[in-house]
Amino acid sequence: MKKFINDPTKVVDESLQGYVDAYPDVVEVLPDARVLIRKNKPSNPKVGVITGGGSGHKPAFLGYVGQGLCDAAAIGEIFAAPPADWIYKGIKKIDMGRGVICLYGNFSGDIMNFRMAKTLAEVDGIEVEEVIAKDDIASSPRENIENRRAVAGEVIMWKVGGAAAAEGMNIKEIKEVTSRAVLNTRSFGVGTFPCIIPATGKPSFKLEDNEMEFGIGHHGEPGIKKVQMKTADDTTAELMGYILEDLPFKNGDTVSVLINGLGATPLQELFIVNRKVTEILEKYKIKKLITYVGEYFTSLEMAGFSITLTKVDQEISRLILAKADSPMFKQFDLNK
């Protein structure tokens, strides 16, 4: 296993330590729970924003703890949910008297533990709400949209929810607008090479030479089909077909675009994908609010990418364009 690690059982802790070593003025870890906390509290009390999930997705989740994004991230083992007790401690730590909203992905372990943490915090008198991302079209048909997994759409959820909290909205307002962003977000991904989980040393899935998995999940979950490699344009056109049809996105809509690399796919290829995405959006007369291209939510060294579109209204646009400043996600205020 060609990995730059020490003890496979200490990968998450040592990586987290290296993260705090890199940004000691920005983040800290709770003494008794693996929860990363934003250090500089805003001057006016705001609703706290917490996320969390399994490790192996950097820059998610910890990279999004910062100004205009999340105030805390509970960090599980690789591809495993963080314990409820840690999430609860994170909620307690970041509550400023206006409640805490949990923004996480639709995975059973995360749901169970975030809800247990919510119950514990409510006993302490903290108001807790949640919004759950379910943007991955490939993981369940449209009739069972509630069963869909989360993929890179979580990033847009954090951006919108984090900006709403930073603006001073109350917890109900944040839940409303963030839920609306989630409902209007769709993703679809393809994978070409698996990742290797440090603890097992084994590939997360198998593909033949020249084969790709359409609709792959962020943990290597199978998608809808295995197909022979196609050109970037054909692959992108097929993905965009699924995405545009599902919401549906249509003539006159405005969208944010996120082309997310899963880990090992060069940025060069992601921009080739974006070229085709742009062409297709122009053909359908769908306007682009903003485009993000890069590694925003990875699966270790998995190769492949996903496309995420969010249909935006005026309020969601404003929140997406707002300033954000975490170690892994920096954006100057684009509303000016």
Next chain:
Amino acid sequence: MKKFINDPTKVVDESLQGYVDAYPDVVEVLPDARVLIRKNKPSNPKVGVITGGGSGHKPAFLGYVGQGLCDAAAIGEIFAAPPADWIYKGIKKIDMGRGVICLYGNFSGDIMNFRMAKTLAEVDGIEVEEVIAKDDIASSPRENIENRRAVAGEVIMWKVGGAAAAEGMNIKEIKEVTSRAVLNTRSFGVGTFPCIIPATGKPSFKLEDNEMEFGIGHHGEPGIKKVQMKTADDTTAELMGYILEDLPFKNGDTVSVLINGLGATPLQELFIVNRKVTEILEKYKIKKLITYVGEYFTSLEMAGFSITLTKVDQEISRLILAKADSPMFKQFDLNK
């Protein structure tokens, strides 16, 4: 070849198109030369900053065209220098009457073409200077420091030179401080998996299972030795040994730290490396000004990483901490 491309001969052009499609308000391409230009000129005339080199290193070079960084990047084919004529056209385009400084890496093709472009521009009455990064310790012994290749240290060169130009310094002052930053920058990298050049479909080098190349270059150039995989801590300690000894960096110095992923190495591992780097710097009582961890200068999907340290003085610190805003490198003003 599992790549998201169309025609292998159009990879660079299509990727560039996708880049401009993503950031149309920020950058544009010259009509008659593959040079990316910053769109929004500063209100006060400043010295122009141009870089360039072969493709395949994204976010370098084009990702660093923006405020407080470079004004133009001339873009060659994959791992091949851009033609002199393009560089010349870039220089002409960005000159605001205060001259243009060329900040590039120590590769023979780039040197030849940048110098030819310099000569052409000087005939037109444009003052042109250059600073050449040569930060890769492994590429040549200390006695022949002039022969060393550039690797991720170029990023620090652009940050310092770009900030100096944005401050309004004249071309001689920029050359002086940027040269000083380059002289005080040292890098060392290791590679574990090759990249595949689209045009050939072949790996850029060969390594046995469980083997890594110490001192690998950004194009897969051989380093000083092939060794069996070691732990992250042992690998990092050995790299840091070479780096600290070479300048040398010593007790009381302040440094910027750049842990650069070559393409396919997960961020998780880069932070494990940073943990050890931090421990070693603390042991030697070397202070950290700032830490960058991520993919700043890649080699397509090559796996591995490099460590870059720059010894900083007060002026270089101020320039490194200054605001920068390009699509791929955003930093809020940290001098405030």
